[in-house]
Amino acid sequence: MKIPSGVHPVLAESAEAAWTAYRDAMARYSREERLSTSGIGGDGTPTYFLDEVVERPVLEVFENHGVNVLSEEIGWIDRGSSETIVVDPLDGTANAAAGVPLACFCAARVVDGVAVEGLALWLDGNRIWWAKNDTTIKKTTTKRATLDGAAVSMLRPRPETFDAWCRVARRIDRVRVLGSSVLEACLVADGAIDAFCDAGGDIHRIVDLAAADLIVKAAGGVLIDLHGRALTFEPDLSLRWSGIVAATPQLAEELRSELLRSN
Numbered sequence: 001m002k003i004p005s006g007v008h009p010v011l012a013e014s015a016e017a018a019w020t021a022y023r024d025a026m027a028r029y030s031r032e033e034r035l036s037t038s039g040i041g042g043d044g045t046p047t048y049f050l051d052e053v054v055e056r057p058v059l060e061v062f063e064n065h066g067v068n069v070l071s072e073e074i075g076w077i078d079r080g081s082s083e084t085i086v087v088d089p090l091d092g093t094a095n096a097a098a099g100v101p102l103a104c105f106c107a108a109r110v111v112d113g114v115a116v117e118g119l120a121l122w123l124d125g126n127r128i129w130w131a132k133n134d135t136t137i138k139k140t141t142t143k144r145a146t147l148d149g150a151a152v153s154m155l156r157p158r159p160e161t162f163d164a165w166c167r168v169a170r171r172i173d174r175v176r177v178l179g180s181s182v183l184e185a186c187l188v189a190d191g192a193i194d195a196f197c198d199a200g201g202d203i204h205r206i207v208d209l210a211a212a213d214l215i216v217k218a219a220g221g222v223l224i225d226l227h228g229r230a231l232t233f234e235p236d237l238s239l240r241w242s243g244i245v246a247a248t249p250q251l252a253e254e255l256r257s258e259l260l261r262s263n
Contacts, residue, residue, distance in 0.1 A: 001016070001019050001121070001128070003119075007117075007119060007130055008109055009065070010065045010083075010109065011085075011107055011109060011117060011119045012119075014061040014062065014105075014107055015107070015119055017058050017060070017061050018054050018090070018105040018123070019105065019123060021053055021054045021058075022054050022096070023123075025050055025053045025054065029050070029053075031099055033049060034096070034097035034098075035098065041074075042073055042074055043073075043075075043207070043237040047073050048094075049097075051073050051090055051093050054105075055071065055089040055090070058071075058087065058089045058105075062085055066079055066081055067079060068080075068083065068085070069084065069087065070084055070087070070207065071088070072089070072207045072237070073089070075235075076235035076236075076237075083111050084109075084233065085109060086108045086110055086207055086210040086233060087105075087106070088104075088105070088207040088208060089105055090103055090105065090123075091103060091183070091208065092104060092180030092182070092183065094179060095178075095180060096123070096124075102179055102180050104120050104123060104183045105119075105120065106118070106119065106120040106121070106182045106208075106211040107119055108210035108211040110210070110233045113233060115213065115214055116132060117131070117132045117214065118130070118132075118210065118212070118213070119211060120182050120183075120211050122183060122186075129215045130215070131214040131215045131217070131218035135218040137217070137218060138220070139219065140189060140190060140220065141189060141190075141219050141247035142247045144194040144195075144247045144248065144251055145247075145250040145251055145254075146250070146251065149173045150171075150173060150174075150194040151173060151174035151194050151195075152175055152193065152194060152196065152197065153176040153177065153178055153188075153193050153196040153197075154168065154175060154196070154197055154198075154199055155177070155197070155203055156177050158201050160200065160201060161201045164200050164258075164260075165199040167258055168255065168259065171258065176193065181203075181204060181209075181243070182208060185209075185215070185216055185243075186216075188221055188246065188247060189215050189216045189218070191247070195252070195255055196243075196246075197244045197259065199242070200226055200242050200259055200260075202242050203242070204240060204242065204243040206231060206234075206239065206241075208243070209231055209241060209243050210231065213231060221246060221247050222252045223245045224243075224246075224256065225242060226244055226256055226260065227242065244256055244259075
C-alpha cells in the first residue's frame with residue numbers, strides 16, 4: 001500500500017495503522033472471533049471485536065497528533081483542537097468479519113467546521129481515494145444523467161424502504177448490494193457504477209459521508225441527502241442521513257424523486 005504524497009500526516013498515518021491492524025487481525029483471528037461483539041459503539045450499534053482491533057492503533061495516531069476525534073466506535077473525543085478527524089476505521093465490518101473482502105477505512109479532516117481533506121482505503125483491494133476541498137475537479141464518474149438503465153448500488157432493503165427500493169430496482173439495469181457505503185460511494189467516483197443510495201432508512205452517519213463527499217465532488221459527482229438535510233460535523237452520532245451519491249446532479253435528483261414518490 002502506498003499513500004499518495006501530499007496526504008496530511010494524520011490521515012496517512014491513521015490509514016497505515018488501520019491497514020496494518022486489519023491485515024494482522026484477518027490472519028490472526030478466526031471468523032468466529034472476528035464476528036463476536038463486545039458492546040455498543042458510539043453510534044448506538046453493536047461493536048464487533050474486529051472493530052476494536054482496527055480502531056485501537058488508529059486512535060493512538062490521533063492522540064499523538066492532538067486532534068479531536070469523531071469515530072463510529074469510540075464516539076467523540078474532545079482535545080480542544082480546531083481540527084477534528086471524522087473517521088470510520090472499518091466501514092463494512094460485517095463483510096470483513098465474515099471474510100468478505102469489501103471493507104474500507106475512511107477519514108476526513110475537519111478544520112474549524114469545514115471538511116478540508118478526505119481519504120478512503122479499500123483494505124483488501126489496495127485502492128486509495130483522496131481529495132481536498134480545493135482539488136481541481138477531474139470528471140471520472142460515468143456522467144450518466146438518467147435513472148432508467150443505470151447501474152445503482154443500494155443498501156439492503158428494509159421493511160420501511162422496501163417499496164422505494166423496488167421502484168428503483170425496476171427501473172435500473174444493474175443493482176448491487178455491497179455492504180460498504182464508503183466503497184460504493186468511491187465506485188461512483190471511479191465511474192464503476194452510476195449511483196449509490198440509502199433508499200430512505202436514515203442509516204448513514206457523518207462518519208460514512210464526510211470523506212466520501214469530498215472524494216465524489218472531486219470526481220465531478222454529487223452527494224445529497226434524500227430529505228435535503230445538509231451534512232454537519234456536530235459531535236453527535238445519533239444524527240442520521242439517507243445519502244444519495246450520483247454521477248451527476250440530474251441523476252441524483254431523479255433518484256431522489258423516485259425514492260420519495262408514493263406508490
